[in-house]
Amino acid sequence: MASPDIDLTVYPDECDAYGHLNQASFIALFERARWETLARGPGMDFFTRQGAWPAVRKSVVEYHAPAFPGDVIRFSQVLVHLGRTSFTLRQTARRLRDDALIATAELVFVCVDAQGRPVPVPEALPQVMADKPLAGNLRRVAVNGVNLAVDVRGQGPAVLFIHGYPLDHSIWDYPLAHLEGWLRIAPDLRGMGQSDAPDLGYSMATYAEDLLALLDTLGVERVVLCGLSMGGYVAFEMLRRAHERVSGMVLMDTRSEADTLEGRKARDAAAALAREGGASAIADSMLPKMLAPSAATENPALAERVRKMMEATPVSGILGALGALRDRPDSTQDLPLLTRTPTLVVVGEQDQITPKDRAQAMATAIPGARLAVVPGAGHLTPMERPEATTALLADFLTGLGLHS
Numbered sequence: 001m002a003s004p005d006i007d008l009t010v011y012p013d014e015c016d017a018y019g020h021l022n023q024a025s026f027i028a029l030f031e032r033a034r035w036e037t038l039a040r041g042p043g044m045d046f047f048t049r050q051g052a053w054p055a056v057r058k059s060v061v062e063y064h065a066p067a068f069p070g071d072v073i074r075f076s077q078v079l080v081h082l083g084r085t086s087f088t089l090r091q092t093a094r095r096l097r098d099d100a101l102i103a104t105a106e107l108v109f110v111c112v113d114a115q116g117r118p119v120p121v122p123e124a125l126p127q128v129m130a131d132k133p134l135a136g137n138l139r140r141v142a143v144n145g146v147n148l149a150v151d152v153r154g155q156g157p158a159v160l161f162i163h164g165y166p167l168d169h170s171i172w173d174y175p176l177a178h179l180e181g182w183l184r185i186a187p188d189l190r191g192m193g194q195s196d197a198p199d200l201g202y203s204m205a206t207y208a209e210d211l212l213a214l215l216d217t218l219g220v221e222r223v224v225l226c227g228l229s230m231g232g233y234v235a236f237e238m239l240r241r242a243h244e245r246v247s248g249m250v251l252m253d254t255r256s257e258a259d260t261l262e263g264r265k266a267r268d269a270a271a272a273l274a275r276e277g278g279a280s281a282i283a284d285s286m287l288p289k290m291l292a293p294s295a296a297t298e299n300p301a302l303a304e305r306v307r308k309m310m311e312a313t314p315v316s317g318i319l320g321a322l323g324a325l326r327d328r329p330d331s332t333q334d335l336p337l338l339t340r341t342p343t344l345v346v347v348g349e350q351d352q353i354t355p356k357d358r359a360q361a362m363a364t365a366i367p368g369a370r371l372a373v374v375p376g377a378g379h380l381t382p383m384e385r386p387e388a389t390t391a392l393l394a395d396f397l398t399g400l401g402l403h404s
């Protein structure tokens with residue numbers, strides 16, 4: 001059973017002197033939507049029947065736009081993490097009239113008994129609060145205690161597409177749709193897209209272990225890795241752990257070096273910004289560097305798509321990724337050892353986050369690697385120049401001679 005969206009109307013008595021829905025009423029509406037979900041499903045006494053009361057332990061609410069009397073707000077609720085005694089719910093509030101994102105809330109609940117002692121989450125909760133069915137080719141795969149949303153298409157030798165931060169698998173939409181003759185696997189990393197976002201510390205090792213377990217679950221032994229930016233850092237970690245499973249590698253808009261001291265401080269500052277201002281503050285700070293400088297005027301639709309993707313990232317996933325980015329190991333010393341991993345290095349000519357000279361240095365250090373610079377692209381080459389990027393990928397993959 002999928003949890004239904006709940007539509008609630010804003011009344012004048014819930015608004016402040018300027019006519020905006022006030023904060024206290026907003027929190028009450030979020031709560032009303034949760035109770036409505038139970039009322040329309042298993043009944044409002046769902047938790048008390050099981051002797052488990054969901055006590056809020058933490059809540060992060062992000063306000064994106066004001067709402068006014070008469071607005072109908074559509075609330076959707078998704079269970080983003082299920083632990084033994086705790087669970088995390090993400091709620092999204094959009095205005096029905098124009099689909100504007102009004103606010104998001106992320107709440108961690110601990111189930112307690114009448115004495116306040118933690119008790120197991122009711123078994124039926126995932127059915128009650130089930131996520132809506134995933135769109136398109138996405139399916140849910142459980143690995144290492146989390147559910148990853150994964151786009152799996154086609155048949156043939158496998159290619160694993162690993163996105164960057166704070167993004168999701170859809171940056172690969174074009175190559176996923178067009179690289180026929182290959183088994184294309186594109187997960188949302190934990191904490192991003194529609195995957196679970198547990199409120200725990202993450203590391204590059206966590207992501208790499210998730211993806212190796214994903215390959216095991218899908219029955220894929222060998223794979224070509226294609227990682228963009230943070231996805232490249234994850235690819236390096238996968239190589240360190242299981243180089244025998246990697247038949248080739250594409251490093252796109254990425255670098256091999258660890259963060260400098262200054263870079264590490266910037267990660268901590270970004271974490272403070274995320275705690276304070278939520279995903280939208282992160283999106284505001286990153287968007288200008290994500291795309292080629294001309295994109296804002298020449299391709300506003302793309303800029304808007306990237307902003308929405310970043311804004312949809314749960315704060316717990318942003319904080320987890322920032323820790324993983326800050327503490328990632330340096331992979332530069334591994335590059336000369338990649339003698340048996342055919343590698344293509346791709347970079348957008350105008351990449352401001354992982355610039356061309358970093359790509360050039362990697363291509364020089366990896367034996368036999370080739371460098372391709374994509375004109376007109378910034379940091380998100382597969383979205384900005386999808387056809388040129390996909391042609392490069394197709395050419396490289398064919399050259400690996402993996403089709404018997």
Ligand code: MLT
Nearest residue numbers: 164165228229230231353
């Ligand atoms: C990414 O695009 O994955 C990140 O911006 C990489 C980074 O910040 O190092």
